[in-house]
Amino acid sequence: MENFGHLLDGFATVISGHHLIIMVVGVMLGILVGVLPGLGAPNGVSLLLPLTFTMDPVSAIVLLSCMYWGALFGGSTTSILFNIPGEPSSVATTFDGYPMARSGQATRALTLAFVSAGIGAIAGVVMITLLSSWVAGFALQFSSPEFFAVYCLAFASFIGMGGNAPAKTLVSMMLGFALATIGMDTISGGLRLTFGVHDLIKGVSFLVAVMGLFGIGELLLTTEEGLRFEGIKTRIRPLDVLRTLAEIPRHAVAIGRSVLIGIWMGITPAGPTAASFMAYGITRRFARNASQFGKGDPSGIVSPESADHSAGTSALLPMLALGVPGSATAAVMMGGLMIWGLTPGPMLFIERPDFVWGLIASMYLGNIVAVLLVLSTVPLYAAILRVPFAIIGPIIVAVIFSGAYQIANSTFDMWLVLIFGVAGYVFKKLEYPIAPLVLAMVLGDKAEDAFRQSMLMSNGSLSIFWSNSLVASIMGLGILMLAWPLIGKVMGLRNHVRRSRQNPSTAS
Amino acid sequence: MSEENKRHLSRRAMEIATAIATAAAGGAICYGAIEIGIGWTETGPAPGYFPFYVGLLIIVGSLANLVRAISIRDWNTEIFLDIEHARPILAFALPLVGFMIATLLLGLYVATLLYVSGAMIWQGGYRWWVATLGGVAVAAAFYCIFEVAFQVPLLKGPIEGWLGIY
Numbered sequence: 001m002e003n004f005g006h007l008l009d010g011f012a013t014v015i016s017g018h019h020l021i022i023m024v025v026g027v028m029l030g031i032l033v034g035v036l037p038g039l040g041a042p043n044g045v046s047l048l049l050p051l052t053f054t055m056d057p058v059s060a061i062v063l064l065s066c067m068y069w070g071a072l073f074g075g076s077t078t079s080i081l082f083n084i085p086g087e088p089s090s091v092a093t094t095f096d097g098y099p100m101a102r103s104g105q106a107t108r109a110l111t112l113a114f115v116s117a118g119i120g121a122i123a124g125v126v127m128i129t130l131l132s133s134w135v136a137g138f139a140l141q142f143s144s145p146e147f148f149a150v151y152c153l154a155f156a157s158f159i160g161m162g163g164n165a166p167a168k169t170l171v172s173m174m175l176g177f178a179l180a181t182i183g184m185d186t187i188s189g190g191l192r193l194t195f196g197v198h199d200l201i202k203g204v205s206f207l208v209a210v211m212g213l214f215g216i217g218e219l220l221l222t223t224e225e226g227l228r229f230e231g232i233k234t235r236i237r238p239l240d241v242l243r244t245l246a247e248i249p250r251h252a253v254a255i256g257r258s259v260l261i262g263i264w265m266g267i268t269p270a271g272p273t274a275a276s277f278m279a280y281g282i283t284r285r286f287a288r289n290a291s292q293f294g295k296g297d298p299s300g301i302v303s304p305e306s307a308d309h310s311a312g313t314s315a316l317l318p319m320l321a322l323g324v325p326g327s328a329t330a331a332v333m334m335g336g337l338m339i340w341g342l343t344p345g346p347m348l349f350i351e352r353p354d355f356v357w358g359l360i361a362s363m364y365l366g367n368i369v370a371v372l373l374v375l376s377t378v379p380l381y382a383a384i385l386r387v388p389f390a391i392i393g394p395i396i397v398a399v400i401f402s403g404a405y406q407i408a409n410s411t412f413d414m415w416l417v418l419i420f421g422v423a424g425y426v427f428k429k430l431e432y433p434i435a436p437l438v439l440a441m442v443l444g445d446k447a448e449d450a451f452r453q454s455m456l457m458s459n460g461s462l463s464i465f466w467s468n469s470l471v472a473s474i475m476g477l478g479i480l481m482l483a484w485p486l487i488g489k490v491m492g493l494r495n496h497v498r499r500s501r502q503n504p505s506t507a508s
Numbered sequence: 509m510s511e512e513n514k515r516h517l518s519r520r521a522m523e524i525a526t527a528i529a530t531a532a533a534g535g536a537i538c539y540g541a542i543e544i545g546i547g548w549t550e551t552g553p554a555p556g557y558f559p560f561y562v563g564l565l566i567i568v569g570s571l572a573n574l575v576r577a578i579s580i581r582d583w584n585t586e587i588f589l590d591i592e593h594a595r596p597i598l599a600f601a602l603p604l605v606g607f608m609i610a611t612l613l614l615g616l617y618v619a620t621l622l623y624v625s626g627a628m629i630w631q632g633g634y635r636w637w638v639a640t641l642g643g644v645a646v647a648a649a650f651y652c653i654f655e656v657a658f659q660v661p662l663l664k665g666p667i668e669g670w671l672g673i674y
Contacts, residue, residue, distance in 0.1 A: 050660065051658045051660060054659075165573070165576065167569045167570075167572035167573045167576065168569070168573060170565060170566075170568075170569035170572075171530050171566055171569035171570055171573065174534075174562050174563075174565045174566045174569065175530065175533065175566060177558075177559075177562045178533070178534075178537045178559060178562050178563060178566065181558065181559045181562070185555045187551070187552075187555070188551070188555045190544060190555055191544075192540070192541075192544055192555055192556070192559060193537060193540040193541070193559060195536075195540060216604075219600070220597055220600065220601065223596045223597055223599075223600040224589075224593050224596060224597050226596060388632050390627050390628055390631040390632030390633075390634075391624070391627070391628055391632060391642060393600065393627065394603070394607075394620075394623050394624045394626075394627040394628075395624060395646055397604055397607065397623070398607070398616075398619075398620040398623060398624065398646065398650070401607070401608070401611065401616070402616055402620075402650060402654065402662055405616060405662060405663050406654070406660050406662070409661075409663075411611070411612055411663065414608060414611065415608070418604075418605070418608065426522065426526055427526075429522075429588060430519070430522060430523055430526055430588075432526075448558045451553075451558060452552050452553050452557075452558070453552075455552055455553050456552040460548055460552075460553070
């Protein structure tokens with residue numbers, strides 16, 4: 001009940017003409033970056049971040065978070081109309097969304113996607129409303145060793161649950177940590193890893209890395225694959241929207257299950273992409289008639305969409321309450337919080353309740369605004385995608401480099417973006433995950449500080465990470481996560497053996 | 509021509525090259541960390557303590573990736589990049605580098621104008637005056653958004669100075 005009072009205060013902060021305009025602008029820009037190739041949610045938020053340095057933190061976070069919601073919706077739009085996922089997390093939406101749109105039911109496909117996404121997002125926010133104070137209160141008991149253990153858990157689950165080769169995740173993540181240490185050392189004040197390069201003294205901003213890895217890298221991939229936007233021309237017919245709305249309750253089970261998957265994957269750092277694939281897979285497995293999947297089955301649209309969006313919103317819970325973001329975009333936003341002078345984590349709930357609850361309230365409003373806006377502006381954005389790449393490509397590049405320059409008024413950063421762009425291209429093609437690198441860059445300093453302080457407390461003994469039941473259980477969970485691929489293999493092997501005993505003909 | 513199309517970079521070669529590159533980065537990080545001290549000081553762990561182990565883990569991970577790259581057979585025949593796909597990438601990347609150099613010499617606005625117009629003429633096949641208009645429109649839009657609305661200055665070059673824009 002206490003949370004409910006806070007939430008009302010939050011609404012009082014956020015409901016104003018000024019903030020509503022910011023929401024609309026944020027969502028519109030978000031849909032734009034979600035729709036455009038090469039620009040995604042992490043990138044869009046990075047580009048917008050330097051522009052918010054002078055804004056007050058509540059307005060700034062409303063703008064950035066609404067851009068995030070908009071980008072998630074924009075990604076679904078291109079998946080359905082163009083068969084091109086605007087975001088990695090909307091890949092699963094193409095499986096059934098595009099076939100349904102191609103069979104002349106574009107409005108139905110879009111409405112299903114947007115409404116289920118909206119339901120997923122709202123479910124995520126409800127979860128945050130209910131749990132955030134509790135998690136933050138719990139985290140208030142944490143001191144440095146516990147925080148370091150939480151970071152370890154987050155990174156261990158990336159390695160164990162990420163789905164990529166564990167060694168590749170490890171390399172990517174550690175490169176992020178190394179990049180974070182470049183420049184001035186926060187404790188001793190000395191320079192680290194600058195190798196005499198003057199421009200490295202200020203460090204390497206995570207924004208530069210995101211712009212290069214996600215932006216330029218993605219553009220290089222897009223040009224390689226060759227852009228063919230054979231979109232489906234569509235008008236949103238209000239009658240079809242209403243008819244589809246009436247259909248939604250029939251998918252309640254699929255949506256409910258996917259929302260739960262999404263919330264879980266969002267809180268843990270598995271993120272929206274993994275959530276959408278998992279929800280799609282599970283819905284298909286439980287379907288009475290799986291033959292329609294891939295040909296335009298409605299539950300094949302609502303499942304990945306509701307999971308994607310519930311994961312996207314849920315990712316803000318660990319960011320706010322623990323200071324550990326659950327997705328790359330949440331990581332960028334958390335970096336923003338630190339730039340605005342706020343410290344994400346449990347103390348934020350005590351020091352700046354107006355900020356926390358303003359953000360949570362804006363998540364309710366922002367997602368509703370986003371559903372309405374995206375439904376009414378789909379034709380506009382579809383038209384933007386038909387602009388030839390010869391025009392759109394250079395504009396995106398120019399926007400990215402302008403953004404990179406704004407971070408620190410440095411041309412050196414622009415070269416770094418280029419280097420990160422090439423690295424991003426190679427990493428994506430070789431299946432090195434990029435999100436852990438960004439997360440490590442944002443969390444690097446905090447994780448290192450937590451580690452150093454723990455070491456000071458224990459006089460250099462690693463046993464401090466096992467010194468009480470709280471830190472030991474978090475660490476133990478982390479090790480379990482690290483070992484998960486091995487456990488999975490052993491269990492899989494056992495199942496395989498059992499199945500082949502029961503039914504020798506199907507085992508292969 | 510057909511000879512040329514067969515030339516390609518295999519996935520395995522690229523995996524190996526990347527693993528070696530990341531291992532080298534790890535080595536550089538360890539070296540940099542050792543320089544500033546990786547031991548214990550009276551104020552706690554030395555500044556290089558944390559980066560040293562980070563670098564070490566990069567080397568370990570890179571070696572694992574290297575072994576994997578050599579042992580997975582399919583990667584030998586999988587193509588990472590061939591000439592056919594390299595062309596569009598170069599057609600995109602070379603103007604991009606040109607844009608960067610133009611930015612350093614002329615500032616972001618003029619470089620954006622040239623870059624957008626140039627891409628429209630040579631890649632989009634637009635007439636020169638349409639392309640120039642397009643480039644001017646984009647640069648002007650940038651000016652309005654960044655300089656006027658958000659009041660963040662972008663890099664300017666000598667031409668803005670001659671025109672007396674700032």
